[in-house]
Amino acid sequence: MNTLSRLFNFAHNHKNMLRQAALFSVADALLELVPYGILYFVIIECMNPPLSLAKMAWFSFLALCSICARAFARWKAGNLAHKAGYGTLMDIRRKIAQHIGQLPMLFFSHNSSGSLLKTLSEDVERIEAVLCHHIPDLCAAIAAPLLTLTLLFFLDWRLALAALLPLILAILCQLAMFRECSTRMQGFHDSLTAMNGAIVEYVQGIMDIKAFNQTVESYQRFSSSVRNFETVIKDWSKISGKYYALFGTMLGSGLLFVLPPGLMLLSKESLSMADFILFLLLVGGYAAPLDRLLRFSSKLREVEEGIRRIDAILAQAPLPDAPEGSLPQNYDITFENVSFSYEEGSPLFEKLNLHIPAGTLTAFVGPSGAGKTSAAMLISRYQDVQKGRICIGGVDIRHIPIAELLRNISFVFQDTFLFSDSVLENIRLARPDASDEDVIHAARQARAHDFITQLPQGYETQLGDGALALSGGERQRLAIARAVLRNAPIIILDEATAYADPENEALLQEGISRLLEGKTVIVIGHRLRALTEADSIAVFDQGTLRGFAPHDELLSSCSLYATMWNVQQNAADWSLTDMEESHA
């Protein structure tokens, strides 16, 4: 019931249409009875000759009208329900998309794109299917037996009671099934979720699975979850199958219950032949539409999980915005006593203090997991800090309108996502109002123009899923082109040359140095040799700032930095000596 009311909440903007669809469905059920009523009068007419042709013509006309009216009611019910269903689908998608657009970026690192995709596509479509098809169907399925029963009671209450019996037995049988299956419901959902998760993981990780020569059978998580789901389904069908058969049989067995008492009443002349025939015609399958109730309840169970997932997304608190907030006057970045921890973990930063002057290049270095990326991402309100504050130009970033904050920061990540669109549009993503010339100019600055013009359709070449694949270095140059086009005063580069070979690295560095002129830049990197020219280097270690100074100064003042530097130098020397020796 909760699911049903949540469903109607989603369809709130279209409730009038849904109500009308339900009314037309009831009208459809009512009109279904009209031909039987006409038949009743035809039988009476036939039993009392001579036949009046005028009356017969009139009955035929009425039957035709009822059929036409029924067709109209069905069409209207379907049409209105579809409009309401698709309207609701659009509303939910828009609402989720709008909501996730306001969530902190951290949310996306905890929720895979696969699960978000499933919610936005499958879960929402299931809701639409229930609203479009099952609700009008359900109204008709309930209205038809109720109206028929009313008519039967009106004709003869004794026989109507007999006709009610199979319905009561069917309902009891249904209740017994629910009781037996309800304990298995959680197991069903759990195994379905586990299987869906394993399928998504299998598809997403297919390259690695194949690289390690695994197959569907040998990839344990996949095969065991599929087997487990199969066992649950078999168990479920064994129980539900017998009840389902009984339920269906009961719904269709009205004749069996009505025939003996009907014949008895007829023999005692306590029932007219016309009433008896009408009873026999109506009672056979009057309750059969209730069969659809079963299908509806199973559909409702399917949408229940989806609604839970949608609600979980909508329950996430968006980042509080400050639309009327202040704008920074310059672009220095300050961490003031910042404490931050990820949801479940112990604090990553405690009272972190750092000042990055405007227009300088600062490198974040340190061992893996030291907090370099987290510190850089916090500047864009990846997630709000728990204590202290981060300021840009002296303004707490929480007091800067989010759109303005993000406009002022450009990221160049290790992995760049390319959309299913042309190269031109992929770069233009950074500034949608940029002209083609601006985009090409940015690509030239990023040293990407030459490889783009060699692509099959140059700037019009389609990228993204299933289209042309670019190398890691080429993708990174597109990322830099985006950043150049964006021309934001703060730039964060995360291992931006990670994929580049020596030749490409030189090109990338050239692109990057043009991008950086006059900007406040943070470079997250591991290769210290490439970072010696930075104005300052911040050395992180388990969330603590061990040193913050230029390279030469750090070599003498920060033991961690000196060790890292020596280790990397030795590794480079070792590999060079090693290569020279092996060539000798």
Ligand SMILES: Nc1ncnc2c1ncn2[C@@H]1O[C@H](COP(=O)(O)OP(=O)(O)OP(=O)(O)O)[C@@H](O)[C@H]1O
């Ligand atoms: N989304 C997240 N949720 C929970 N913990 C996280 C998340 N992202 C990072 N962490 C944890 O925070 C710590 C710092 O991670 P971070 O990625 O900032 O380090 P890093 O220095 O950039 O590492 P690397 O050089 O390996 O990229 C790690 O212990 C990591 O496990």
